[in-house]
Amino acid sequence: MSSKRFCEICNNIAILSTTTGELVFICTACKNQVLGEPEDTLIKTDVSITAIDLDSVLIEFGRYDNCNPLEYKPCLKCKKTDYMRYIRSRETLKKIYICPECDYSETS
Numbered sequence: 001m002s003s004k005r006f007c008e009i010c011n012n013i014a015i016l017s018t019t020t021g022e023l024v025f026i027c028t029a030c031k032n033q034v035l036g037e038p039e040d041t042l043i044k045t046d047v048s049i050t051a052i053d054l055d056s057v058l059i060e061f062g063r064y065d066n067c068n069p070l071e072y073k074p075c076l077k078c079k080k081t082d083y084m085r086y087i088r089s090r091e092t093l094k095k096i097y098i099c100p101e102c103d104y105s106e107t108s
C-alpha cells in the first residue's frame, strides 16, 4: 500500500498519518482526511489533527520537495551539506530547517 495519496478536494499530497493509530491520509494543504481503501472499515473520520502533527507531516514531505527553498545552514548531524531546506511551521510560523541528506530537522 502506498503511503501517499492525493487529496480529493485540492489535489495536494495527503500522507498516511498513524498518529492516532488509525489508517487515515491527511492532506498537507487543507487537512482534508482522505480515506484509505474503501473496504477498510477501521477508518474513522473524527480524528482531530493538531498543528504539531501537521508540522511533522510537512517535515516528512518537505525533505523531498525540491520546491522548498534552500538556505545556508550547515547540517549539524551529517555535516554533508551547508544548505538545508526550510518550511514554515503552520503553528508557530517559524522556519523549520530540514537536511536533504539525512533525517535532521531543526526549528529556528
Ligand SMILES: [Zn+2]
Pocket: 007, 008, 009, 010, 011, 012, 027, 028, 029, 030, 031, 032
Ligand atoms: Zn486538500
Ligand SMILES: [Zn+2]
Pocket: 075, 076, 077, 078, 079, 080, 081, 099, 100, 101, 102, 103, 104
Ligand atoms: Zn544532515
